[in-house]
Amino acid sequence: MTHPDTPNPCVSCGACCCSFRVSFYWAEADDAPGGHVPAALTEPLNLHLRAMRGTHPHPVRCIALTGRTGESVSCSIYPQRPGPCREFDAWLPDGRANPDCNRVRARIGLPALPDLAPAAEAPQETDYNGIGA
Numbered sequence: 102m103t104h105p106d107t108p109n110p111c112v113s114c115g116a117c118c119c120s121f122r123v124s125f126y127w128a129e130a131d132d133a134p135g136g137h138v139p140a141a142l143t144e145p146l147n148l149h150l151r152a153m154r155g156t157h158p159h160p161v162r163c164i165a166l167t168g169r170t171g172e173s174v175s176c177s178i179y180p181q182r183p184g185p186c187r188e189f190d191a192w193l194p195d196g197r198a199n200p201d202c203n204r205v206r207a208r209i210g211l212p213a214l215p216d217l218a219p220a221a222e223a224p225q226e227t228d229y230n231g232i233g234a
C-alpha cells in the first residue's frame with residue numbers, strides 16, 4: 102500500500118527482496134496453466150511450493166531485483182510477482198508502518214517509515230439547507 106500523498110519508499114529500498122524467503126504455491130509459476138511468475142526464476146522447494154531464486158535457503162537477493170538496495174531498485178517482474186510480494190506492504194491496512202518492513206529497512210541502514218496520518222474526520226452532516234447541524 103502507498104498513500105496518495107506519500108512517495109513510494111520501495112523504489113529506493115528493496116530490503117524485503119533481500120531478507121525473506123519468497124515461497125508460494127507452485128501453480129503461480131507460468132509453467133502451470135494460468136500461472137504468471139516466470140518459472141525460470143524460481144526453484145522447487147517441495148511438491149507444493151516454489152521459491153524465488155536467491156531467496157532460498159538463506160535470503161541473499163531475489164534474482165528478479167535490479168538496482169542497488171537502499172538507493173534505486175525495481176522488480177523486473179513486477180506485474181508477474183508472486184503472491185507474497187503483492188501482500189507485503191510498507192504500511193498495514195490501518196495506516197501503521199509495517200514493523201517487518203522497518204526491521205529490514207534498518208538492516209540496510211534506512212530510516213523507519215512513519216505511521217501514516219489518520220484519515221481526516223468526515224465532514225459534519227448538513228441539514229437540508231446545507232447548514233451544519
Ligand code: SF4
Pocket residue numbers: 110111112114115116117118189190191202203205206
Ligand atoms: S522493505 Fe518495505 S519499504 Fe523496503 S521495499 Fe520492502 S515494502 Fe518497500
Ligand code: SF4
Pocket residue numbers: 117118123153163164165166167175176177178179182183186
Ligand atoms: S519477485 Fe520482485 S518484489 Fe518479489 S522478492 Fe523478487 S524482486 Fe522483490
